[in-house]
């Protein structure tokens with residue numbers, strides 16, 4: 001018997017596999033196709049203080065080994081998420097829920113997190129400072145700003161706070177350290193890389209907003225490198241995200257230093273992606289002589 005369980009701060013997860021925010025709705029939609037209680041956790045659709053319609057379409061472009069999105073934080077707003085979406089998820093799911101919070105100002109992040117703090121249904125707050133598809137201050141690119149957001153959120157909640165970082169920075173270690181020093185309980189990385197495509201027929205950008213966030217298998221090496229670097233520099237847990245689509249990728253991400261692993265774009269291509277990965281993990285662990293996933297975190301260092 002192999003042991004898939006991991007610890008994420010004070011939380012025990014039955015396995016490290018977590019659908020990434022924005023690729024799995026509010027979770028309950030997937031309960032129609034499989035038992036979502038097999039998941040280690042769920043990071044729900046990113047939520048802002050006010051409802052948002054999102055960016056104009058087209059906002060998806062397919063690419064070799066991935067896709068570009070420019071959704072623009074479409075969501076029903078925090079009040080509706082609390083009153084309607086979270087209860088629907090809790091009705092069919094008992095494992096940890098990660099609320100992903102977006103924002104346009106430090107005050108907005110704090111206000112939205114304060115509302116979520118009152119929800120017993122949520123175990124972790126993931127603060128998304130790194131959406132590449134909306135106009136706002138570049139919180140994820142400045143150690144000072146990211147520290148300010150972290151402190152503001154920590155002031156209003158006792159729940160563990162993970163800051164979701166952008167790969168579009170020169171020094172990811174400096175940014176992650178700033179989060180840790182400001183009191184973050186963990187780091188989620190990476191968000192998407194900014195990219196674009198051009199339609200050869202129209203000779204114009206495919207995405208209405210011109211650019212968007214690139215994700216999918218092509219970004220796994222970038223994510224691994226950043227998780228590896230950040231693991232060396234911080235003592236708080238890391239949720240590794242970026243291009244993960246197989247059990248082997250999960251193990252690679254954990255060897256780099258991730259305590260848990262989010263699966264994103266793969267869910268959009270294959271709705272059973274997380275289920276398949278969880279089912280394949282024991283066999284792949286045996287193949288590589290791994291008894292317990294807890295024991296391999298950071299093993300590549």
Ligand code: SIN
Nearest residue numbers: 070071072073131133
């Ligand atoms: C979006 O809503 O545009 C995607 C969210 C993100 O990449 O942070």
